Each structure stands twice: as structure tokens, then as C-alpha cells.
Amino acid sequence: MFEFLEKYLMGPMTKLAQFRMVRAITQAGMSTIGITIIGSMFLVVNVLPQAFPVLAPIWAVSFDQITNIYMLANYATISSMAIYFIIAVAFEYANILAEEDEIAIKPLNAVQLALFSFMMLVPQLGIVDGVIALLNDPEAALINGLSVGTGTLARFGSSALFVTFIVAWYSVRLYALCVQKHIVIKLPDVVPAGVANSFTSLVPAFFVAIVTMLIQGILLAFGTNIFDIMSIPFGFITYICDTLPGLIVIMLLIHLLWSVGIHGASIIGSFYGSIALANLAENAAGGHMFLAGDPFNPFVYAGGSGATLGLAFMLCFMAKSEQLKAIGKAEIVPALFNINEPILFGLPIVYNPNMIIPFVAAPTVCVILAYFEFQVGLIPPIIANAPWCTPGPLNAFLGTGGSIVAAGVSVVNILVAAAIWFPFFKRYDNQLYGEEQAKLAAELEAAEA
Numbered sequence: 001m002f003e004f005l006e007k008y009l010m011g012p013m014t015k016l017a018q019f020r021m022v023r024a025i026t027q028a029g030m031s032t033i034g035i036t037i038i039g040s041m042f043l044v045v046n047v048l049p050q051a052f053p054v055l056a057p058i059w060a061v062s063f064d065q066i067t068n069i070y071m072l073a074n075y076a077t078i079s080s081m082a083i084y085f086i087i088a089v090a091f092e093y094a095n096i097l098a099e100e101d102e103i104a105i106k107p108l109n110a111v112q113l114a115l116f117s118f119m120m121l122v123p124q125l126g127i128v129d130g131v132i133a134l135l136n137d138p139e140a141a142l143i144n145g146l147s148v149g150t151g152t153l154a155r156f157g158s159s160a161l162f163v164t165f166i167v168a169w170y171s172v173r174l175y176a177l178c179v180q181k182h183i184v185i186k187l188p189d190v191v192p193a194g195v196a197n198s199f200t201s202l203v204p205a206f207f208v209a210i211v212t213m214l215i216q217g218i219l220l221a222f223g224t225n226i227f228d229i230m231s232i233p234f235g236f237i238t239y240i241c242d243t244l245p246g247l248i249v250i251m252l253l254i255h256l257l258w259s260v261g262i263h264g265a266s267i268i269g270s271f272y273g274s275i276a277l278a279n280l281a282e283n284a285a286g287g288h289m290f291l292a293g294d295p296f297n298p299f300v301y302a303g304g305s306g307a308t309l310g311l312a313f314m315l316c317f318m319a320k321s322e323q324l325k326a327i328g329k330a331e332i333v334p335a336l337f338n339i340n341e342p343i344l345f346g347l348p349i350v351y352n353p354n355m356i357i358p359f360v361a362a363p364t365v366c367v368i369l370a371y372f373e374f375q376v377g378l379i380p381p382i383i384a385n386a387p388w389c390t391p392g393p394l395n396a397f398l399g400t401g402g403s404i405v406a407a408g409v410s411v412v413n414i415l416v417a418a419a420i421w422f423p424f425f426k427r428y429d430n431q432l433y434g435e436e437q438a439k440l441a442a443e444l445e446a447a448e449a
Helices: 002-017 020-031 033-051 053-060 063-070 078-100 107-121 158-180 193-200 202-221 226-241 244-259 264-284 309-317 322-336 341-346 356-375 392-399 404-448
Strands: 125-128 131-134
Touching: 020 033, 020 078, 020 158, 020 264, 033 053, 033 063, 033 078, 033 264, 053 063, 078 107, 078 158, 078 264, 107 158, 107 202, 125 202, 158 202, 158 226, 158 264, 193 202, 202 226, 226 244, 226 264, 244 264, 244 356, 309 322, 309 341, 309 404, 322 341, 322 404, 356 404, 392 404
Parallel strands: none
Antiparallel strands: 125 131
16 A cells, blocks of 8 residues: 555656656745734634624724734735745745856846736736726726725735746746756846846846736736636636545645655645635635634644643553653643644554555545535634644634634544544554563563563
8 A cells, every 4th residue: 555655646646746847836935924823813813803703892992992903913924925926936936046047147136026026917907998007997996007905905815826926936936947058138247246246137028028018918818817717727726725525635645645754734835825825815805715814733633743731641641552652741742732743654554554544535525524514604704814833723713713613623523533543543452462472471571581
């Protein structure tokens, strides 16, 4: 079985995760975790009276008076994610090309080119009286081509994330191509490096501008734009990922990869992370998406991949095997914060046929339960990102804007996962305990002889 997984799952998924743009997007997503958490927490403050009506009178004379001040942190982060992504993806992609292909490009210049192109794509154009014009529709908050959202521009939001990937790719690639082919302005060595670098990006900036104008013009001729075009395939992918079959596939891929020693959460997360972030912004605006922010740590695998929190308690307090007791003592505290490497590699779970079934089954059952709990209204939509190491019930409470029921559901799912792990734990514990007793008996017999 493990040979099959290595050949047909681990190999292809590892290769896919090594694509340069995938790595750049993954690193970009990781770099935005801090600001999304901060922005999310201010939204939680804003919605707490909805979860606890008793707070409403207090909020009315305090926080509600300054909502438009502290919510600026949310508008500048969750509602403006495209800006952070275009910067981060372009920087990471340029850095990868510079290091691995030894191309003399500067990540900062690459960021400027990508941001330049993206800003050229933001205005909405149309043909008015036979002339290309910036569109205006005050009733739709569209002024001089710019669609205004709450506290920011609409096209700065998470709906533009996939556009930023395309823009970062062609902008950095054009820059790298110009440098490789020496299609740049080369100044004498006596010119300061900062000045020389700015002129190096001059010709690439011209090509980026031409390409961006062509994209706008060609798509305008067909009555559309890059934002609408990108929303079609990625909208479908977003929909699939938020269905029960899509969520089950995500769980299976994550844990089957882990079973052969590959960090499944990291690899698979690089593909759905942007979708979850976009859904988080949609939920904050009143949407109803399950795969938003991080629904897995609070509701699916508390304790880490495999939903091993309950297993950690069993190892620590119920094991007869000295080996498992030692692992349990080492894992019990980290498990509370969703860290379970001692179990994954110490038990071990990786390459262990005794543990592969519950390791895959527990989170898969929990994601099914969580999805139905969400659909029937027990779990409110996640509107805030809590740190991944936040204990499950607290993560659920914070992520849903203060829902005590959601925290309770998290506890129930932890118990369900523990029930799935229990018979496999007992069998493995008895097996190791028997081996330890047999070894001890053999040592005593040898000592008496």
C-alpha cells in the first residue's frame, strides 16, 4: 500500500508543490497570516454583541462609537488582500528565479512592476459613444472606473487573488526575460547601484505596460475583463472545494501524504489556502462558506493532522506500554496546541499500517460531521482567522465571532475522533505491551541462567 501511495500520490503531489509559482503563492500566503489574524480579530470585536446580546448596551456606548476607526484594520487587511498578495507573490517568485536560475533581477523591482500592472487592470473600462471610457455608475458605487467597496476598492479584495497570481507571473517573467536577453538600459559602473537598478527595470516596465494594455483592450473588445474571466474557472474550483466531496478529497490527500512522511497539510494547503482566504472575506461580508479561513483546526483535526488530541490523552493516561506512555507524556502539552510531530514520527503513524486507518478515518469522519453541523446551523460561518496553534474549542469560538455552540461542537468532534482512535490504540498498546513483557521475561530468564 505504501509503495502505491509513494508512486501514485506522493511523487506527483510533491512535484506539483515544487512548481515555482506554487511555491511563491504558498510563501505569499504564509506571509499574510499575521495581518489576516489581526484584521480578523477586529471583526470579532465588532460582531460580539450578535453572539452575546447582553453586550449590546455596553457596545452601544463604547465600541459602536468608534467602529469606523477600529474596523479600518479589517478593511486594510481582509478587504484588501489582493494588494498584499500581488506584492508577496511577485517578491517570492522573483526571489526564486534570481536564486535558482541566477538571473540578476531585484525582487523589489519585480514587486513594483507587478503592482504597476495590477493597478492598470483595476479600473473598469467600457465603450461609451464609440470611445473607450472609465465607467461611472454612482448607484453601484462605480466612480471614474473604480468600484468602491466598504473601506477600500472592490478589486483590492479577495475576489482578485487569482488575478494577482497571473499578473505576478507575467510581470516577473517579462522582467526576467529582458534581463536574460540584455534588453535593458545598462549604465556605467560608476553610477550608484540604486540608480542603475531603477534604469534596469525601465525597459521591462514598458513591456509590462504594453502587455497590460493589450489584456485590457482585447478583453474589452469582447465585453469582459480579466477579473470576470478569472472568476469563471476559479469560481468553479471554489465551489467544488466547498462541497462535501471536495472536503473529503482534501482530507484524504492531506492524510495519505502524511502517512508516507510528506507534510500533507502544507502541500495541499498551498492549493486551497487562497480559496479559503477568499471565502473568509466573503463570510465577513455575510457569506455562508464552510471552507473559509481555517475550519480544520477547530472542527476537524484538533491536536494536529489525524485529529490526534484524544489519542494523545490515551497514550499519556491509558497506555500500558512504556513506549507509548513515554510518547504520551512528550505529546500531551504540544497536542493542545495542534502540534503532533512526536506522535507522527515517535509512535509512529508514518509508515505504520497499524495506524493508517484511524489516521485517515478520524479527520474524514470529523469533516463530514462538521460540514453537516455547518449546514444545519450549529456552526456559524467562520469570519476570523485565529492562529493555527489555538486549541480547537477556543479556535472555534474566536473564528465564528464568539459562538459558544461552535466551541461545543468542536469538543464533540474531538470526542468522536477519540472514539475512532480508541480500538486501534488498544490493539497497538496490547501488541507493544506484549512485546515488552516478552522481552522482559527473556531478560529475566537470561539473568537467572
